[in-house]
Amino acid sequence: MKLNCCLIGKGNVGTCLLELIEEKKPTLKNMGIDLVVIAIFEFDGALINHNGLNISKIIEIGDNFRNLEEWNENLSALDSIPNLNLDICIETTPTNPKTGEPAISHILKAIENHIDVVASNKGPFYLHYRKIDNLARQNNCFVKYEATVASCVPAISIKESLLANEIISIKAILNGTSNYILSRMSSEGVDFSLALKEAQELGYAESDPSLDIEGYDAAGKIVILSNALLDWNMNINDVEINGISKITPQAIELAKSDGFVIKHLAIAKNNKLIVKPRMIDKDSPLNIGGTLNVIEFKTKHAGPIILMGRGAGGYEAASAILNDIISIHKIRSRR
């Protein structure tokens, strides 16, 4: 089955996705998927070829893609989406965390035109989930966004495997940066600012790390999980958020002496969303080190089920996006 796709955003995730699509061509073909990328949008124009862009050439040419003859200066995604005969719109632009733009407009435009969506942007989903979901239902579209939470870890699609278990609450570590900082403070006894500096030097933290360490990033992700898995109707303003910048080495030491560690937890429980530093037993499965992410689903019939893995990375997110594409194909091709 031919799947006409457009990619919006040719940043790290978008570029990794193109490479993954190229590498996986034989696998996709075995699954009956002929994935054709007909448009790649950037903020200042687009590569367009209605018969399919030459992906290997675009990968090869790297940042010089604007020199290709398929380049259309100033052509925008919003204007083009309705006219491209698209099956799937892949959204990977950087998001404004306050407005969800430009991703939210792209996503809604695609759904309005009965195009399925796969997105790696959190913003639209922690700000406007219900709006997206309602419109998608009305227009019989699939909107998948596995990459928005814990990248490659199937934190959202695992729902399909737990329908009979009934998830009743979620407890998670969803921000690798703050987990790295707390892990270093715990293992090395260094203070917060030193651990943050180290994380920045290693590239784990942004030069403005506030979204991570103040808990805003994790808050967005727990909103997404609670809406998707618990069928809540939340947005990021509903989360009680506390950061980790005030945690002292003394507090960590004190916890340790009682057999506990301090972790930056995101919790969805009893219709409330919380992101805050919490003490957990040192033997808890949630006590993971480094930049890993972990999600504990407490289920009614089967106790806790726990999922962990890398929470970030270009190929990691790209693999989640491609999984979403495959799952849409599987459902569509059965109809």
Next chain:
Amino acid sequence: MKLNCCLIGKGNVGTCLLELIEEKKPTLKNMGIDLVVIAIFEFDGALINHNGLNISKIIEIGDNFRNLEEWNENLSALDSIPNLNLDICIETTPTNPKTGEPAISHILKAIENHIDVVASNKGPFYLHYRKIDNLARQNNCFVKYEATVASCVPAISIKESLLANEIISIKAILNGTSNYILSRMSSEGVDFSLALKEAQELGYAESDPSLDIEGYDAAGKIVILSNALLDWNMNINDVEINGISKITPQAIELAKSDGFVIKHLAIAKNNKLIVKPRMIDKDSPLNIGGTLNVIEFKTKHAGPIILMGRGAGGYEAASAILNDIISIHKIRSRR
């Protein structure tokens, strides 16, 4: 959609499943599933009602179900399967680990009659996977067996969410009994026989614990995972198996002094299957205590993805079975 089911085996798992089906009726109805149990088979006869058995009454009456008027003495599953107008055959009988009987005959008979199968028995799948799989493909049947490995933990169905990641190897702790024994030896310094006795007193180990501690149980499960997730073609005779009964407190202490723990790992890697005690880093996510199960999928594009939870229990297995039923319904109802 009406789903006519039969349940073969009314033991702990079968009974928990009946309770779960009864409890989940509203949820199932919301999904469009009208799950009708028209037959329950035991070794000496069957309860049959072509319009659907009264499940709440059967739950209430408990072990006295043979007194019900629907009871047919000596009616066998094998003879009845072809004549019952079944959509799904649920197999939960205890398995002979050497032959896979009686489960394997039930499963094949169902598939021959174009009936989908959900099973909680390992035996048929670690002995005759390819035979079952081939026949199911020929007859366009679904055979689901999530409950066979780590009960409620979606170790098999997670494949659907990792198709683009490409699983390349699996490392797991799949036997709660041997993990409990090793955990106690490690935390309390007791020797193997004492830890085993404790596990038996707590009901974690059978009076004949050899299948667990010698690694045969874990071997069966890693065979199933390797066939299902890595598309191998293995059976239990292909596994190099070593048990834990020769592990001494001294060995555990020695490992500990170097920052390691000894765990009974099941490994599928480089086309080889191994079950044996191995040293792992004490900070490894695989270092879980108690009777939990853990499975690490090493993926090509996203590093390790780890899944953990309870590996056994009646409701846990029942929830996995019901998930399998729901997933079959979802696919069938789309056609």
